[in-house]
Amino acid sequence: xxxxxxxxxxxxxxxxxxxxxxxxxxxxxxxxxxxxxxxxxxxxxxxxxxxxxxxxxxxxxxxxxxxxxxxxxxxxxxxxxxxxxxxxxxxxxxxxxxxxxxxxxxxxxxxxxxxxxxxxxxxxxxxxxxxxxxxxxxxxxxxxxxxxxxxxxxxxxxxxxxxxxxxxxxxxxxxxxxxxxxxxxxxxxxxxxxxxxxxxxxxxxxxxxxxxxxxxxxxxxxxxxxxxxxxxxxxxxxxxxxxxxxxxxxxxxxxxxxxxxxxxxxxxxxxxxxxxxxxxxxxxxxxxxxxxxxxxxxxxxxxxxxxxxxxxxxxxxxxxxxxxxxxxxxxxxxxxxxxxxxxxxxxxxxxxxxxxxxxxxxxxxxxxxxxxxxxxxxxxxxxxxxxxxxxxxxxxxxxxxxxxxxxxxxxxxxxxxxxxxxxxxxxxxxxxxxxxxxxxxxxxxxxxxxxxxxxxxxxxxxxxxxxxxxxxxxxxxxxxxxxxxxxxxxxxxxxxxxxxxxxxxxxxxxxxxxxxxxxxxxxxxxxxxxxxxxxxxxxxxxxxxxxxxxxxxxxxxxxxxxxxxxxxxxxxxxxxxxxxxxxxxxxxxxxxxxxxxxxxxxxxxxxxxxxxxxxxxxxxxxxxxxxxxxxxxxxxxxxxxxxxxxxxxxxxxxxxxxxxxxxxxxxxxxxxxxxxxxxxx
Numbered sequence: 001x002x003x004x005x006x007x008x009x010x011x012x013x014x015x016x017x018x019x020x021x022x023x024x025x026x027x028x029x030x031x032x033x034x035x036x037x038x039x040x041x042x043x044x045x046x047x048x049x050x051x052x053x054x055x056x057x058x059x060x061x062x063x064x065x066x067x068x069x070x071x072x073x074x075x076x077x078x079x080x081x082x083x084x085x086x087x088x089x090x091x092x093x094x095x096x097x098x099x100x101x102x103x104x105x106x107x108x109x110x111x112x113x114x115x116x117x118x119x120x121x122x123x124x125x126x127x128x129x130x131x132x133x134x135x136x137x138x139x140x141x142x143x144x145x146x147x148x149x150x151x152x153x154x155x156x157x158x159x160x161x162x163x164x165x166x167x168x169x170x171x172x173x174x175x176x177x178x179x180x181x182x183x184x185x186x187x188x189x190x191x192x193x194x195x196x197x198x199x200x201x202x203x204x205x206x207x208x209x210x211x212x213x214x215x216x217x218x219x220x221x222x223x224x225x226x227x228x229x230x231x232x233x234x235x236x237x238x239x240x241x242x243x244x245x246x247x248x249x250x251x252x253x254x255x256x257x258x259x260x261x262x263x264x265x266x267x268x269x270x271x272x273x274x275x276x277x278x279x280x281x282x283x284x285x286x287x288x289x290x291x292x293x294x295x296x297x298x299x300x301x302x303x304x305x306x307x308x309x310x311x312x313x314x315x316x317x318x319x320x321x322x323x324x325x326x327x328x329x330x331x332x333x334x335x336x337x338x339x340x341x342x343x344x345x346x347x348x349x350x351x352x353x354x355x356x357x358x359x360x361x362x363x364x365x366x367x368x369x370x371x372x373x374x375x376x377x378x379x380x381x382x383x384x385x386x387x388x389x390x391x392x393x394x395x396x397x398x399x400x401x402x403x404x405x406x407x408x409x410x411x412x413x414x415x416x417x418x419x420x421x422x423x424x425x426x427x428x429x430x431x432x433x434x435x436x437x438x439x440x441x442x443x444x445x446x447x448x449x450x451x452x453x454x455x456x457x458x459x460x461x462x463x464x465x466x467x468x469x470x471x472x473x474x475x476x477x478x479x480x481x482x483x484x485x486x487x488x489x490x491x492x493x494x495x496x497x498x499x500x501x502x503x504x505x506x507x508x509x510x511x512x513x514x515x516x517x518x519x520x521x522x523x524x525x526x527x528x529x530x531x532x533x534x535x536x537x538x539x540x541x542x543x544x545x546x547x548x549x550x551x552x553x554x555x556x557x558x559x560x561x562x563x564x565x566x567x568x569x570x571x572x573x574x575x576x577x578x579x580x581x582x583x584x585x586x587x588x589x590x591x592x593x594x595x596x597x598x599x600x601x602x603x604x605x606x607x608x609x610x611x612x613x614x615x616x617x618x619x620x621x622x623x624x625x626x627x628x629x630x631x632x633x634x635x636x637x638x639x640x641x642x643x644x645x646x647x648x649x650x651x652x653x654x655x656x657x658x659x660x661x662x663x664x665x666x667x668x669x670x671x672x673x674x675x676x677x678x679x680x681x
Contacts, residue, residue: 064157064183068222074160076183082154083152085150086150091148097117101141105140106136163269164234167181167265167283168225178190180275220443233264237531251530252418254527291416295411297411297497300425304428307468308462316345319341324355352476365405378420379392382419384436418532421530429519432460434459438452490567491521492521497517501535517531521559638662640661
């Protein structure tokens with residue numbers, strides 16, 4: 001076979017090289033084009049997709065600020081709780097993982113197990129399994145050691161006193177957002193600033209997290225509520241409602257001179273730690289949301305207007321015969337069919353005469369009575385601390401007919417809240433000023449305490465009118481319809497109320513709202529109290545038989561708690577001892593300010609004994625020592641739990657007392673009284 005010429009194989013190799021070069025160049029161009037397309041044209045889309053697959057920023061709630069009572073006792077605080085999350089891309093079998101998780105969780109049913117599996121199957125980079133689990137649940141799930149399951153620490157709201165002041169505090173949802181009460185009203189202050197956690201997935205699909213921005217704690221609220229008095233209010237209201245077989249009730253206790261709400265209770269109540277387990281009716285704050293016709297307690301408005309306008313004096317005669325009055329076909333008569341005949345204006349209030357109140361209202365006329373209804377604070381919200389507060393319902397004076405005017409004069413055809421009635425009673429108690437009720441005493445943020453000032457809305461009546469009205473209300477308790485509100489040793493001013501409820505558009509003959517409003521001691525009031533009981537069925541449905549005893553027990557406990565000295569037949573002054581006597585006489589009661597006997601005892605050479613200061617706030621203790629001409633060294637903050645010299649010791653000139661104070665009384669320490677309203681350190 002003849003050999004190929006040398007030039008032929010060279011041509012073949014050259015051709016092959018050309019083909020290989022063309023293929024290589026084309027392949028390189030295609031790769032470069034693809035890279036340009038991916039890195040330029042698709043860059044933003046692919047970067048976003050990678051970030052979604054590998055990175056996820058989860059917002060973490062800040063720790064909410066504490067809520068304290070007026071003496072620093074804790075109502076609400078935040079605790080750390082574990083939340084369980086899943087990285088779905090790391091879980092091979094979502095169904096098996098969901099089943100294992102559900103077995104370790106409390107109260108996990110088939111529906112929740114399916115929901116967990118569905119969240120995992122979505123394939124996202126992050127999914128919650130359950131938030132804020134108990135320590136036991138966290139331990140059981142950690143023991144499973146499941147791939148793709150992790151833990152994140154979150155802040156959870158805790159209410160150590162359970163039902164105590166539940167309607168005041170409200171509650172917080174799973175996302176750490178206030179949903180009711182003060183938790184909702186002051187959410188922007190309490191919740192703080194949220195933080196951020198970056199959850200990353202590495203090349204091996206393992207998830208890990210790091211804190212991008214730590215959360216900032218919220219402000220602390222210091223309330224006007226006294227935890228001890230709140231407990232007493234809830235206890236007595238609950239006992240009264242149960243005894244009366246009633247549907248519910250409300251109590252409001254105020255300091256009438258400052259507007260501070262010392263206690264606010266409702267029955268039924270709920271536990272904010274488990275608020276989902278209760279009905280909406282249980283969680284409703286009746287004291288500020290529910291309207292009721294006040295009945296005869298509203299006669300203090302009618303009487304105050306008549307006295308202020310000079311139309312009646314305490315002894316002015318009012319003819320009530322024959323015990324009823326007609327407005328066309330409508331008849332208004334006295335309770336239980338009485339015919340009181342001619343009464344003094346004072347006795348119209350003492351006996352709670354409907355006919356007498358109607359005649360006073362007609363004499364006032366719609367314009368003047370309507371003006372005083374508004375001046376006493378009805379028909380508008382009374383406090384900014386309760387966003388859900390009802391403004392009430394009052395008539396436009398221009399539309400008041402004689403029949404409607406008669407109803408308003410005796411407390412019908414007006415809708416009020418217990419909080420509004422407490423504010424109205426405080427007008428009489430403090431000498432005629434309408435004080436804005438408040439439940440937040442101070443806000444503490446960044447270590448700075450900012451007090452909420454007392455706010456006077458307006459002057460309603462003159463001090464003289466308030467004094468006359470106080471005397472009338474004293475006689476209601478002394479010899480009228482409110483005798484069951486008497487507190488031994490104290491003068492009490494009050495007014496009973498009984499009003500039929502509207503059921504199905506008509507006034508019921510079986511369901512009533514019964515109430516009592518008053519203040520004590522009547523001449524130097526410390527407490528203004530409103531008690532409203534809804535539909536009592538087990539006893540006679542009258543304010544004097546149902547609400548007045550609740551007022552009496554609550555007032556007596558409150559006066560004892562604050563160490564208010566009796567206003568009737570007061571105790572004798574502190575027993576004094578001669579210097580040469582070695583025996584120690586007992587000191588006065590723990591919170592009663594002792595009479596001061598000067599050291600210059602003349603011929604008798606007597607000296608006072610050292611008082612018992614335990615249970616007082618620092619301010620009250622120092623004030624008492626100053627009256628004795630003594631100074632003190634204070635250790636700690638809060639209330640006095642120990643003192644040197646001991647109670648009953650003779651006082652020596654120039655002596656210095658040492659007082660130990662604590663926010664909470666220690667175990668075994670008997671605290672005889674708390675700081676009085678407005679006092680404390």
